[in-house]
Amino acid sequence: MIEFQLDASSGVATYLQLAQQVRQALRLGVLHVGDQLPTAREVVAKLAINPNTVLKAYRELERERLVGSRPGQGTFVLSSLPGPESVAVARFSQELGTWLRKARDAGFGPDDIEAIYRAAMRNCFSEGAA
């Protein structure tokens, strides 16, 4: 069962974060076809967010045909996402490591790097979601 987390300061809408975490979990193989997603009640009991937000996230995923709801039973994963192969993951991790070392050697501290990273993330992903 996937456990959702919220980044309140990221500026990304909550329902988008939830949907994104589901897609991420599918890619990384944490969620499989047929797995049940937490009920709105379970998510809300932990995150104290509005239940409609959860339903909105699940509707978004339903639109993408990734999940489907069975009335009275819950929401289940319908299809998986082509995840990055472990080779691709390793390659990106290595590239990121190189970049980080370069930045550190150039005198950037962890906070500076974080700021650059966050701005870049926002720009990159809000382009797609707007």
Place this chain on the structure above:
Amino acid sequence: MIALTWRQHRAQLLTAAALLTALSAYLLFMTHQMTSYMASIGLNACLAGHGNCDVQAEAFLNRFGNASHVFSLLDLVPLLAGLFWGAPLIARETERGTHRLAWTQSVSRGRWLTVKLAAFTGAALLAAAVVALLLAWWIRPFDQLMAVDAGGNVNRMTPGVFDLSGIVPAGGALFAFALGTAAGALIRRTVPAMAVTLGGYLALWMPLESARYHFLTPLATHGPYGSTPQVPLSAYVLGNSYADASGRPVSFSVMAHACLSSQGGQTGVRISCLAAKGFQFSTTYQPDSRFWLLQGLQTGIFVAAAVALLGVAIWWTARRIS
């Protein structure tokens, strides 16, 4: 709602019950003391024998005469219902903000208040009745002495005792409680409401103490100047004055004028002249036979005031408080 009333106010009601029990124990103990003393000095036997019991009566009064002070201490007991039950009833809730809890439940404000009022009113009437009965029992020896004109000045017509006999304590308690409740509803803070209750109770009670003896025209009895008129036993004497031969009240100066004479260089008033001209002593009193009538009138005033005040309290709470 009844369960809530009990749970919320059981401390107040149990305290009152405890105080009442203590008072009852004290009064019953005193009564026992008095009756056994009466038996031991032969006062009972003497009273039954219709003889002259002055000696025994004096002994008894020497020992227990001061006990009548208990009445002055207890006079304001009905007021307690107003201070400790009435004033905090609504004021405590508004003071602490719990009215925002109590009045947003499914039970209506009106029902909430009326059940509590009924509970406290019942308790107040019951307590007052118990106090009145106990004191009526306690006062019997003094009544017996008065009935044979053997002295003592404690009977049910006298001010201190009248307020704690019969139905007046119940009326007083009801009035005090209603006054406290209305004060609490309007003022919304307990201590100021208690002060107003005290003041308001005294403002009605004190004038009533003397005014009640004039609800019915007092009777008068006359006797020739120089001798004390005969007043029925156990009556409450309101005052003495002078009257002329036909019974009309006269002032002392008029009397003196009529009998002013000079003799041997001294000016004065001859008593024999006053008696000869028919001047009289006059005593006004209320007889014991009017006890229940006067009780009813005073209680009626208390109850009318109580009903009006409870109406104010209920109306104000239901309509106005926020």
Place this chain on the structure above:
Amino acid sequence: MTAAIETARVGRRYGRHWALRECSLSLPAGHVIGLVGPNGAGKTTLLHLAVGLLAPSAGEVSVFGAPPRSPGTRTRVAFVAQDKPLYPRFTVADTLHMGGWLNPGFDEARATAHLTRLGIPLHQRVGRLSGGQRAQTALALALGKRPALLLLDEPVANLDPLARREFMQVLMEEVAETGMSVVLSSHLIEDLERACDYLVLMSRSRVQLSATTDDLLAGHQILAGPRSHAEAVSSAHTIVQASYTDRQANLLVRVREPVIDPAFTARPATLGELVLAYMSHPHAGAAATLRPVGSVREASR
């Protein structure tokens, strides 16, 4: 659908001071509605009018179409006042009993089980509980009558962060399970951001905004760009808040459609930024309800 709370130009005054005036709202059922505004804005007054603790000085208020103090409404509405009043000498168990005595259909067993699960001692006097435990007790008392509408006045104001989180978790879980409507007030938007899907913004005894959070977010944008171009923006859109440096302008604008202006970078405003902007400019948001974006979107579908 009947509105949960409907007010028609309702007002309440004390002497010459109006604590609330000209308030016309139609709050939909089935939402978690946040009532935000600085202290003294009139939030408590509005809530007290809705539960019948206050009578209006002007206008009307109705809850589910009926007067607040009518018997039907009283059984369907629960209220937790500021500072969560309870009887301090009652035990927790007594408090739940009281719920049963004063409300038909009160589910005492469920409330008791719930508080036990939270670790709250049933036989402890309420006056001795911690702030968080008192808050949970007051909430359990309100939820025990299974209300259709729950009103809360600054429920998390004096709670430590953990107690605050636990309180909101319980509240939101109940919303998820029963679909009840909630109105909660706060002077901090952070408390409400996660939970609310409808916002009423109040300021100086009046309502500034009343809309779903979706409409609010879609209807505002933050534009950052050269100061020289700010004029052009203000002619096309309502600027709620503007801050300028020598050359830069940061504008919070109310929009009907997303702004496409190459001179500006645009991003959605957060609820916190929105609330702060409107609170700093009490005369913005003259319309009591924000509908334009919703209706435009509907028309274009």
